[in-house]
Amino acid sequence: MTHATAVKSVSADAAAQEYLVFRLGQEQYGIEILKVQEIRGCDRVTRIPNAHDFITGVTNLRGVIVPIVDLRVRFQLPVVENDENTVVIVLNLNDRVVGIVVDGVVDVLSLEPEQVKPTPDVASVLSSRYLLGLGVIDSRMIILVNIEKLLSREEMALMDSLTESYAE
Template identity: 40%
Template sequence: MAERQFVVFKLGKEEYGIDIMNVKEIGPYKESTKIPNSPSFIEGIINYRGEVIPIINLKKRFKLKEKEIDGNTRIIVINLGEKQIGFIVDEASQTARLSDEDIDPTPDIVAGIDRRYITGVGKLDERLIILIDLEKVLTESERKEIENMDI
């Protein structure tokens, strides 16, 4: 029985999990600098440890109702190919260990583009955690657009 560790974060009331191996760092929210003519879900860019990285608002990307930035808001930084990229989440407060038997496959009700990045549903006590692959949240053309941004 294999066990995997996930970083659990919130968008609104829903809990999501990403494989801890994909996470470079979780940091406090930083105001980003807007970039003209960028996709609407790109919040802007920040200086992250001397490197300029794009910041994606996951709520905008998932078309969820946005919430005010507060003291719980975090930026999760991952490696996306050669680039680092940050994702704004409402809260990222814990890690969870899930065994393979605690993870169900993506439900059939999830269709289309969502199915690409939802890898399953984790069951932790009475909670359901939507497991996603942040590397697949962006379409191929969106990834190229970010890679071609002059930053």
């Protein structure tokens, strides 16, 4: 391998992005793996009165109060009963810890930039601000979610106040 080839392969590896792929209904979604702190079963969640409908409550994760967001509700999908595959993906978003409820984790994928296609310009429940693009591998398509944009500043501030009030 020549030096130029070695440099090219290193830079190509650096361009690949890893995503945790999860399922909601029949669709598969991906979030940047670096945002994922851990994956847990659906623990007991304390419901919060008057919270947004997509905030199912908070849980205590080793002394940290973590707000839990149900992505089915957030994405306006039909709500289904949790089953043995339902998990909470604990995320670290801009120094905030948030859990998201999903129907199950599928796998971890590494996508090259050419495998990420722009989202089609269609009216969608998922605002284009939430989406990074579509990951395409063979005949499989994964909706890549910009998880940090999923919650507005106001919603994040509300979750901060919820966690602070329950931490006291």
